[in-house]
Amino acid sequence: MAGERPTVHRKAKDFRWEGVAELPYKDDGRALFRSITRQVLFADPELHGELRYFEVAPGGFSTLERHVHMHAVLILRGRGHCLVGNAVKAIDTRDLVTVPAMTWHQFRATRGEPLGFLCMVNATRDKPQLPSAEDVAGLEADPAIAAFLRNMPE
Amino acid sequence: MAGERPTVHRKAKDFRWEGVAELPYKDDGRALFRSITRQVLFADPELHGELRYFEVAPGGFSTLERHVHMHAVLILRGRGHCLVGNAVKAIDTRDLVTVPAMTWHQFRATRGEPLGFLCMVNATRDKPQLPSAEDVAGLEADPAIAAFLRNMPE
Numbered sequence: 001m002a003g004e005r006p007t008v009h010r011k012a013k014d015f016r017w018e019g020v021a022e023l024p025y026k027d028d029g030r031a032l033f034r035s036i037t038r039q040v041l042f043a044d045p046e047l048h049g050e051l052r053y054f055e056v057a058p059g060g061f062s063t064l065e066r067h068v069h070m071h072a073v074l075i076l077r078g079r080g081h082c083l084v085g086n087a088v089k090a091i092d093t094r095d096l097v098t099v100p101a102m103t104w105h106q107f108r109a110t111r112g113e114p115l116g117f118l119c120m121v122n123a124t125r126d127k128p129q130l131p132s133a134e135d136v137a138g139l140e141a142d143p144a145i146a147a148f149l150r151n152m153p154e
Numbered sequence: 155m156a157g158e159r160p161t162v163h164r165k166a167k168d169f170r171w172e173g174v175a176e177l178p179y180k181d182d183g184r185a186l187f188r189s190i191t192r193q194v195l196f197a198d199p200e201l202h203g204e205l206r207y208f209e210v211a212p213g214g215f216s217t218l219e220r221h222v223h224m225h226a227v228l229i230l231r232g233r234g235h236c237l238v239g240n241a242v243k244a245i246d247t248r249d250l251v252t253v254p255a256m257t258w259h260q261f262r263a264t265r266g267e268p269l270g271f272l273c274m275v276n277a278t279r280d281k282p283q284l285p286s287a288e289d290v291a292g293l294e295a296d297p298a299i300a301a302f303l304r305n306m307p308e
Contacts (some may be wrong), residue, residue: 007238007256012229012248020250041250042226048276049203069165072196072205074272076168076248084161094166094230096174096195102161118228120187122202 035060069125189214
């Protein structure tokens with residue numbers, strides 16, 4: 001009655017899962033980030049998407065980057081701010097955020113609590129690009145973005 | 155600096171989202187289900203996966219069905235039981251469950267509280283198949299499955 005492949009049931013223990021490795025956030029040593037872990041919740045040859053869980057410790061942040069592939073994000077725990085394009089947004093538990101193609105983005109946790117988010121992406125996707133000094137200067141020309149990048153969103 | 159497409163930020167209000175319609179669960183009038191709603195959180199031409207949120211009211215259940223496409227489920231709220239293949243499993247908040255190809259499955263909420271779950275699927279997928287009377291009789295031959303289908307999991 002069942003198909004040929006086994007069912008997977010991974011019990012959650014808070015925001016960790018049985019049999020899911022807690023991975024380094026990035027393998028790219030050039031990327032700037034702080035206090036963030038990565039867990040791949042669903043990645044399967046039959047699935048055209050992947051679902052990952054990232055957790056940013058208080059005061060931590062993801063890499064400022066862009067890529068052709070789109071991000072679809074659901075905040076699973078906590079609060080923080082994100083930069084997407086030229087907008088800094090306050091984000092709260094269960095909010096949805098999309099990151100369109102080739103749009104600079106970064107996620108930052110509120111000081112007092114971790115920020116955890118699910119991120120759905122295409123299984124086949126391009127590698128992230130890091131900003132040049134010129135790109136960063138362009139972003140920092142906007143006071144709200146400059147404050148965000150100094151970890152002090154308005 | 156941003157890409158050409160706008161960012162979407164949908165604020166959550168409990169387990170509903172700004173600008174996300176609460177849809178009927180099924181358009182198939184033959185399917186048996188009770189007290190369940192559907193919200194499509196992410197579906198975009200650039201995404202190869204879709205992320206939906208289903209919420210089953212206390213005592214409710216999804217359709218018993220199977221299909222070629224795989225389900226990747228994360229329980230977002232509450233508790234309940236699911237049948238996947240020939241296994242009845244107790245499921246709790248944030249547990250992960252996969253439903254392999256062509257495997258009978260159904261989700262049921264615990265009596266006292268709603269069961270809400272995210273379900274990632276491929277954007278391109280086949281339609282669900284409903285069980286024949288013979289299929290149901292085959293499932294009910296297992297006492298644990300029979301109890302589950304009577305909404306009385308052991």
